[in-house]
Amino acid sequence: MKKSKPASGPRHPNAIGLKEAFGYAFGDMGNLFVLTFVSTYLKVFYTDNLLPGHGVSATQISRDLTILFLATRLWDAVNDPLWGLLVDHHRPTKNGKFRPYLRTVSFPLAASIMICFFNLQNFVDSYVVLLVFAYISYILFGMMYTGMNIPYGSLASAITDDPDGRTLLSTMRSVGAGLGGAAVTLVAQGLIYEKDADGLKTVLNPNKTFIAAVILGSVALASYIACFYTTKERVQYSAEKRKVDLGLTYGSLFKSRPFLTVTGGGLMISGLLQFTSFNQYLTKNYFANSDLSIIVTISTYLPMVLLILFIPKLAKRFGKKELCTVGLALATVSSLILTVIGPNEYIRTHTLPFILCNFGVGTGYSFLSILTWAIVTDVIDYQENKTGIKNESAIYAVYTFARKLGQTVADTVGLQLLYRYAGYDPEKKLSGYIPGVGDRIYKMMARVMLIAYGITFILFALYPLNKKKLESLQEELMIKRGERLEQ
Secondary structure (H helix, E strand, O other), X not given: OOOHHHHHHHHHHHOOOHHHHHHHHHHHHHHHHHHHHHHHXXXXXXXXHHOOOOOOOHHHHHHHXXXXXHHHHHHHHHHHHHHHHHHHHOOOEOOEOOOHHHHHOHHHHHHHHHHHOOOHHHOOOOHHHHHXXXXXXXXXXXXXXHHHHHHHHHHHHHHOOOHHHHHHHHHHHHHHHHHHHHHHHXXXXXXXXXXXXXXXXXXXXXXXXXXXXXXXXXXXXXXXHHHHHHOOOOOOOOOOOOOOOHHHHHHHXXXXXXXXXXXXXXXXXXXXXXXXXXXXXXXXXXXXOOOHHHHHHXXXXXXXXXXXXXXXXXXXXXOHHHHHHHHHHHHHHHHHHHHHHOOOHHHHHOOHHHHHHHHHHHHHHHHHHHHHHHHHHHHHHHHHHHHOOOOHHHHHHHHHHHHHHHHHHHHHHHHHHHHHHOOOOOOOOOOOOOOOHHHHHHHHHHHHHHHHHHHHHHHHHHOOOOHHHHHXXXXXHHHHHHHHHHO
């Protein structure tokens, strides 16, 4: 232990405190203000408000939205790597290499979420025009969100190269994400839904939804600016522009087992989180109570709040991979129970078992949620140790695209399941329990959750960077970095 202290000495000046880690959390709080709102409510806004009422069938709307989500991801296949290369190629300024993006991209990102929820149907009565508007606004949002998320994620490796500091940043980032995501669900849910003819609060009000988008975009903007002023880049980068070898940069990633397993897990979990946006249909068309989403959100995020102080210490003692694997096993078992117990009349009218299962899922997921970004940083270090090149933005770009791909699969498959399997048709009935349809929505939600957590559990069980290997990696990397500095 004492012999390792001198070796880790060069990194001690880059140690950070809780204050700066909390400042870093503002960035992901801003991310989740906009992302959660878009992920949760944009599909409902499209299916129930923007597109219906123009003589177009529910099947056509489902098909067009499926193509929309696929087309935007095809563009992301180009857009995300370009953002990664742009950020990696960016010459550091007096404000650092990554922090400037927090100011420059925050304004168009805030504007893009407002545009997404602008109810153009109030002014245009053409289905084609409305669909084109949906394409433009959603693609714009995706581009701006990527332009923020890649440099923000890369910023963690520039703030500190201390492993404990990076775990702290990942932890606080999860805190910021949890606060942002929970705040949107808890507050927006009660504001943008109205009661239907039966007195059930299940109808989305498009005008209130737009007002909420304006508020959340503005708050997100303030969060990004706060992150800019409360963080500092300590890990130095060369002021010279680096030549980027695309083949070496991206080719090496797809030969990296740690990167592939983590990216696969990111794809599954991100897709699952996106798929949970269909809970809006579950609560309003199975449980006939949209406010239940608030309780489900609390039951999912509460375990994270309870565990936030303990997980970093547990990770230091047992290892990040080890904790995530155990947590994912718990989430998988809880999902299995959720699948077995329903749907039936008892579960529909007595929601406690449903809520408890979600609490179990949330508890298991908390480990991965809190440690995800520290694990991604470990993969960045692994690649640097293997190739001698530090391309964190390129890695974040591919990882970000994988997460978006998971979201797209969730949206496209989910829409097909919703319309074709469950039989959802907004033209026939917008709210309340729909016998048969609601039951099938429950089945699709529970089964997809089980499959996604099960696959992610297997992936993390196979993830090679356990505690022992990671410690060895850090020692090797310190030596190589020292040698490069001497040269």
